[in-house]
Amino acid sequence: MSDMSFHLGEGSVRIEFDEGLYPKDAIYGAAYVFIDRCWVHLDRAGDRRIQVTLKAKKPGADTQAFAGEFQNELLGQAWRLRIVEENKKLVESITARALGGAAGPPGLDELLAMDIGEETAFEDPLGIAMSWEEKYKKKGKAEGTKAEPEGAADSASGGEKAS
Amino acid sequence: MIELRFHEELYDGFAIDEAVKTYAAYATAELSRDGGAYVVKVTAKPEATSEGIDERVLSAELANYALGLTIEKARSGGAA
Numbered sequence: 550m551s552d553m554s555f556h557l558g559e560g561s562v563r564i565e566f567d568e569g570l571y572p573k574d575a576i577y578g579a580a581y582v583f584i585d586r587c588w589v590h591l592d593r594a595g596d597r598r599i600q601v602t603l604k605a606k607k608p609g610a611d612t613q614a615f616a617g618e619f620q621n622e623l624l625g626q627a628w629r630l631r632i633v634e635e636n637k638k639l640v641e642s643i644t645a646r647a648l649g650g651a652a653g654p655p656g657l658d659e660l661l662a663m664d665i666g667e668e669t670a671f672e673d674p675l676g677i678a679m680s681w682e683e684k685y686k687k688k689g690k691a692e693g694t695k696a697e698p699e700g701a702a703d704s705a706s707g708g709e710k711a712s
Numbered sequence: 713m714i715e716l717r718f719h720e721e722l723y724d725g726f727a728i729d730e731a732v733k734t735y736a737a738y739a740t741a742e743l744s745r746d747g748g749a750y751v752v753k754v755t756a757k758p759e760a761t762s763e764g765i766d767e768r769v770l771s772a773e774l775a776n777y778a779l780g781l782t783i784e785k786a787r788s789g790g791a792a
Binding site: 573574577578580581584588589590591592593599604 | 717719721722723772773775776779780782783786787
C-alpha cells in the first residue's frame with residue numbers, strides 16, 4: 550500500500566495517510582487549517598492508516614485542489630513537529646536557565662525569615678538613608694565653622710600685608 | 713435523521729458531548745458507542761428546518777465543531 554492515496558467523490562475528496570509517516574498531530578494540524586473551508590472528517594482506514602474526508606462548504610469548489618493543498622499543509626505540519634521535537638531539550642534548558650536566573654537573591658524564604666517590625670524597619674546599617682553631606686562631611690571643618698572663620702583669625706592677629 | 717460515526721482514537725468523547733450541547737438548540741442528538749466509535753444520531757428540530765437549516769449541513773457542522781474541539785484539546789495536552 551502506498552503512503553498516501555486519495556479518492557475524488559462528488560464534491561468531496563478522501564485522502565489516506567500512513568500514520569508512521571504523518572503523525573496524528575500533524576494530521577490534526579492540517580485538518581484544523583481546513584476546518585473553515587471544508588467539512589472535515591477523520592476515520593481509521595486500517596491499521597495505522599488515517600482517512601481524511603474533505604467536503605467543500607462552497608458548492609463548485611475545486612476539491613482536487615483542496616486535496617493537494619491538504620497534502621502540502623500536512624507535510625509542513627509534520628516538518629514543524631519534527632523541528633519542535635528536535636529542539637525540545639534545548640528550549641527546556643533555556644527556559645530552565647531563564648527561570649533560575651530570574652530568581653535572584655533574596656529568595657522568598659529569606660524575605661520571610663527577615664524580622665521586619667516597627668523598630669527594625671528603619672534600621673540602616675549601611676547608611677543608605679543618610680544624606681551624602683551628612684555621611685562624608687569633614688569633621689575638622691565642621692568643628693572649625695563652629696569656632697572662627699579663617700579670615701577673622703588673620704585680622705585678629707593684626708596681619709598687615711607688606712607692600 | 714443522520715448518523716455520524718467518530719472513531720474513538722481520533723475524536724475526544726468530551727468534545728463530541730460539547731458539540732452536541734452547542735447545537736442542542738437546532739437538533740436533537742442520540743449518543744451511543746459501537747465498535748470503537750462514538751455514534752451520534754442527529755435529527756434537526758422542526759424550528760431549525762422551518763428556518764431553512766438543512767439537516768445534512770447541521771450534522772456536518774456539528775462534526776466539524778467536534779473535530780475542532782478535539783484538536784484544541786489535543787494541543788492543550790488533553791487526550792484525543
